[in-house]
Amino acid sequence: MTVAQAPSTLQRILDYSSRADPYPLYAELRGRPVARQEDGGYVVSTYREISTLLHDPHLSSDAHSLEDPGPALAEFGDPPAFIGLDPPRHDRLRRMAMRHFGPPHSPTLIDDMRPDLTAIVTGLIENLAGRDQIDVVDDFAYPFPVTVICHLLGVPREDEPRFHRWVEAIVALLDFDPAKDPQERLREGVQARKDLRHYLAELLRSRRGRPPGDDLLSRLASDEGPDGRMTDEEIVSTANLLLIAGHETTVNLITNGVLTLLRHPEVLERLRREPEMIIRTVEELLRYEPPVHIIPWRAAYSDLTVAGVTIPKGSRITLMLASGNRDPAYFRDPDRFDPDRRDNRHLGFGSGIHLCFGAPLARLETQIALNGLVRHLKNPRLVADPPPYRQSAVLRGPRHLLVRQG
Amino acid sequence: MSSEQSLKAFRRDGRIVIVGASLAGLRAAEALRDEGFTGALTLIGDEACEPYDRPPLSKQVLTGWVPADGTALPRRREIGAEWLLGVAASGLDLAGKRVRLADGREIPYDRLLITTGVRARSWPDEAEAALDGVFVVRTRDDSGRLRERLDAGPGRVLVIGAGFAGSEIASVCRERGIPVTVAEVAEAPLVGALGSMIGSIAADLQRAHGVDLRCGVRVTRLEGDGRVRRAHFSDGDAIDAEVVVVALGGVRNTEWLRDSGLAADRWGVACDSGCRAFDINGLVTDDVFVAGDVARCPHPVYEYRFLSLEHWANAVEQAQVAAHNMVSPPTDRWPHLSMPTFWSMQFGVNIKSVGVPVMADEIAVTQGSVEERRFVAAYGYRGRVIAAVSFDNAKWLDHYRQLIETAAPFPPSCPTPDRPADMKPVPADFPDPVVITHGATVLVTGHEPSERRVAFVRPGPLKPQEKRS
Numbered sequence: 024m025t026v027a028q029a030p031s032t033l034q035r036i037l038d039y040s041s042r043a044d045p046y047p048l049y050a051e052l053r054g055r056p057v058a059r060q061e062d063g064g065y066v067v068s069t070y071r072e073i074s075t076l077l078h079d080p081h082l083s084s085d086a087h088s089l090e091d092p093g094p095a096l097a098e099f100g101d102p103p104a105f106i107g108l109d110p111p112r113h114d115r116l117r118r119m120a121m122r123h124f125g126p127p128h129s130p131t132l133i134d135d136m137r138p139d140l141t142a143i144v145t146g147l148i149e150n151l152a153g154r155d156q157i158d159v160v161d162d163f164a165y166p167f168p169v170t171v172i173c174h175l176l177g178v179p180r181e182d183e184p185r186f187h188r189w190v191e192a193i194v195a196l197l198d199f200d201p202a203k204d205p206q207e208r209l210r211e212g213v214q215a216r217k218d219l220r221h222y223l224a225e226l227l228r229s230r231r232g233r234p235p236g237d238d239l240l241s242r243l244a245s246d247e248g249p250d251g252r253m254t255d256e257e258i259v260s261t262a263n264l265l266l267i268a269g270h271e272t273t274v275n276l277i278t279n280g281v282l283t284l285l286r287h288p289e290v291l292e293r294l295r296r297e298p299e300m301i302i303r304t305v306e307e308l309l310r311y312e313p314p315v316h317i318i319p320w321r322a323a324y325s326d327l328t329v330a331g332v333t334i335p336k337g338s339r340i341t342l343m344l345a346s347g348n349r350d351p352a353y354f355r356d357p358d359r360f361d362p363d364r365r366d367n368r369h370l371g372f373g374s375g376i377h378l379c380f381g382a383p384l385a386r387l388e389t390q391i392a393l394n395g396l397v398r399h400l401k402n403p404r405l406v407a408d409p410p411p412y413r414q415s416a417v418l419r420g421p422r423h424l425l426v427r428q429g
Numbered sequence: 430m431s432s433e434q435s436l437k438a439f440r441r442d443g444r445i446v447i448v449g450a451s452l453a454g455l456r457a458a459e460a461l462r463d464e465g466f467t468g469a470l471t472l473i474g475d476e477a478c479e480p481y482d483r484p485p486l487s488k489q490v491l492t493g494w495v496p497a498d499g500t501a502l503p504r505r506r507e508i509g510a511e512w513l514l515g516v517a518a519s520g521l522d523l524a525g526k527r528v529r530l531a532d533g534r535e536i537p538y539d540r541l542l543i544t545t546g547v548r549a550r551s552w553p554d555e556a557e558a559a560l561d562g563v564f565v566v567r568t569r570d571d572s573g574r575l576r577e578r579l580d581a582g583p584g585r586v587l588v589i590g591a592g593f594a595g596s597e598i599a600s601v602c603r604e605r606g607i608p609v610t611v612a613e614v615a616e617a618p619l620v621g622a623l624g625s626m627i628g629s630i631a632a633d634l635q636r637a638h639g640v641d642l643r644c645g646v647r648v649t650r651l652e653g654d655g656r657v658r659r660a661h662f663s664d665g666d667a668i669d670a671e672v673v674v675v676a677l678g679g680v681r682n683t684e685w686l687r688d689s690g691l692a693a694d695r696w697g698v699a700c701d702s703g704c705r706a707f708d709i710n711g712l713v714t715d716d717v718f719v720a721g722d723v724a725r726c727p728h729p730v731y732e733y734r735f736l737s738l739e740h741w742a743n744a745v746e747q748a749q750v751a752a753h754n755m756v757s758p759p760t761d762r763w764p765h766l767s768m769p770t771f772w773s774m775q776f777g778v779n780i781k782s783v784g785v786p787v788m789a790d791e792i793a794v795t796q797g798s799v800e801e802r803r804f805v806a807a808y809g810y811r812g813r814v815i816a817a818v819s820f821d822n823a824k825w826l827d828h829y830r831q832l833i834e835t836a837a838p839f840p841p842s843c844p845t846p847d848r849p850a851d852m853k854p855v856p857a858d859f860p861d862p863v864v865i866t867h868g869a870t871v872l873v874t875g876h877e878p879s880e881r882r883v884a885f886v887r888p889g890p891l892k893p894q895e896k897r898s
Binding site: 074075078079081083085088110114325376 | 805825828
């Protein structure tokens with residue numbers, strides 16, 4: 024006689040039927056902050072334990088540190104971008120990329136983008152005028168960050184239909200879609216990564232021999248900083264990472280933002296009167312409905328102990344960021360959306376050395392996008408609540424968000 | 430009236446006076462209002478300007494990136510306080526519950542918070558200290574004036590003292606292409622705070638950036654004709670310098686408390702971990718609290734030793750604890766237990782520490798590469814981790830804070846991916862603390878338990894370049 028095993032809490036979270044509201048399942052997970060899974064992996068779901076691990080130098084981001092890397096090795100390509108590396112290689116590549124993105128070498132880059140970002144948002148909003156119904160995702164939250172990241176990297180915007188397919192397949196590598204054969208998903212993902220790398224390598228080649236432009240690809244190709252220059256392979260890996268991250272996450276943050284504001288009309292009204300409140304509102308969004316719910320794996324480089332549980336070297340560790348953000352042991356009244364929350368140290372961008380590279384840009388994009396939209400939408404109503412979600416439990420967000428106005 | 434009722438009445442319309450209107454004072458005032466205190470709040474400060482931030486004064490203000498008057502502290506909330514600025518407190522009447530001001534006024538209080546901080550130790554020879562071109566850097570006026578002088582492109586700057594402030598100022602000079610000599614009485618820069626291993630790395634860092642670093646020497650004389658021209662060293666050498674920056678640490682502003690009956694001396698105002706001041710006999714007071722650089726407070730993790738910390742984060746956290754305890758019942762008191770943290774930016778390197786390195790007997794590099802000047806080192810004391818320092822690796826320090834708080838064994842054993850070439854512990858090698866805190870501070874009088882009391886021994890004037898703590 025065989026007994027069908029009841030699915031674990033994690034499996035139920037990954038199941039598509041939980042996508043609209045995984046939060047009760049996260050609460051269930053937090054009953055055991057560090058839980059060993061049947062496959063030998065560990066799931067960590069409480070704020071302090073996640074935060075502790077993200078600052079623990081024994082936690083590795085390199086798939087080679089896993090006893091059984093499985094498809095993880097395929098996720099970040101070869102050579103991996105800095106997100107899939109440990110110090111010192113991680114530090115060197117991230118530092119070299121940061122030279123062209125933020126302080127101390129490019130302290131004003133993001134802030135200087137403000138007029139351009141506003142212009143793009145204004146343009147998209149003008150297209151919405153007079154329409155009874157819009158799709159926040161397709162009409163606004165997707166095209167905006169894609170346009171921005173293309174411009175920043177120096178990738179032609181008109182190529183978007185080409186690389187969008189590849190990006191979807193690569194992102195699917197992170198995921199657990201039971202409807203799809205894992206081998207086939209892996210094959211598609213690996214092929215897509217090859218195609219995207221090839222595309223970016225071609226772009227990079229076309230930059231050579233021309234005077235360096237303003238875009239990141241050109242700057243990386245011509246950089247002569249204290250760490251020397253990235254190899255072409257490294258530049259392609261970095262561009263690959265930024266292109267994917269830059270357009271698969273902000274779309275969720277903006278869409279989750281619109282959805283949350285429509286569910287909290289009193290906050291939306293306040294935002295119309297006090298646009299400066301957007302800064303705190305976006306921070307609270309990053310806690311309440313973060314764009315990245317799960318860090319699918321990190322590896323124990325040595326044996327490590329957290330919350331009294333010893334995780335053996337080589338184990339796979341899954342960090343439930345969105346669950347940590349709702350941990351009542353850390354956040355008071357965590358299921359309340361409260362932009363006035365003080366000291367909001369959310370895990371929306373992760374923490375530690377792998378803290379989201381693009382965080383300052385994502386913040387500014389979302390602030391401008393949401394403030395623009397709430398000012399211009401007339402009497403907006405959700406057509407469906409909950410809206411249909413994307414497949415991914417990791418990069419969680421609505422696939423469409425239909426809103427009626429007027 | 431029950432104590433509960435009287436606390437309620439005090440929270441509603443009591444009088445709180447804060448002496449010292451800088452970081453700790455301002456943050457405490459904000460925290461008092463956050464806690465729901467609605468009574469009268471008075472802030473007294475000897476500087477005429479509103480509270481400002483000091484870390485930029487030895488960095489961004491001197492490079493010219495931030496104007497000296499662009500350093501005002503951001504306000505976290507309205508505090509509805511009466512500000513008495515530009516007037517120093519000159520005395521305290523504990524029994525009468527009054528603060529005396531230098532202009533003769535007396536300000537009554539129900540509860541008092543002392544946040545008078547630290548001032549720069551000046552050059553001991555008054556005539557030499559008065560020479561044009563001789564600076565200290567503590568206030569924003571100091572920093573603004575020094576910046577103007579650096580703008581003029583002096584032929585050489587002499588920095589006396591290679592602690593954090595002196596090293597940062599030397600770093601700014603090099604960044605601005607100004608020749609600089611650093612004179613340090615100890616064997617290396619930063620050695621008093623971080624020990625000799627880190628000191629020798631800091632020395633290499635300075636020399637690699639073109640600093641003329643002279644260790645183990647004293648400056649014996651500054652020479653000038655109204656303007657400073659030349660400095661003489663204890664090894665017989667002398668150099669020409671147009672600007673001299675005296676960076677010999679701080680002096681705690683406790684003179685105004687000398688006859689108050691509080692345990693206030695050159696090491697600060699002693700208090701319990703709830704920020705309540707001790708009187709001279711070591712008895713805890715109920716209505717007088719201390720926070721920030723001037724406080725001296727026992728830390729249970731460090732064997733209940735009294736720590737005086739001149740750290741930005743300590744001022745903020747201690748102010749919050751003090752404010753809470755000032756308006757809360759005795760059953761709801763918080764201890765100030767946060768781990769000391771400190772950061773510095775010099776010669777392109779972010780140096781950050783957590784814990785109390787000076788107590789350590791050993792140090793071991795645990796992550797990264799000393800050669801590349803990016804690493805973390807842990808400090809051990811009797812087999813446990815008590816502190817850590819990072820060079821361009823600050824994001825790991827939270828981990829080391831937890832090691833300290835959980836009394837983790839030293840040296841930490843498990844390997845990390847970024848493994849240093851040599852992880853063997855070496856002696857921490859700090860200058861003898863006896864040199865720093867020599868001499869008796871108090872004498873006990875009386876015989877019966879009911880009559881035994883304590884009196885201060887008045888410390889003599891400090892000798893030139895005496896080691897600071």
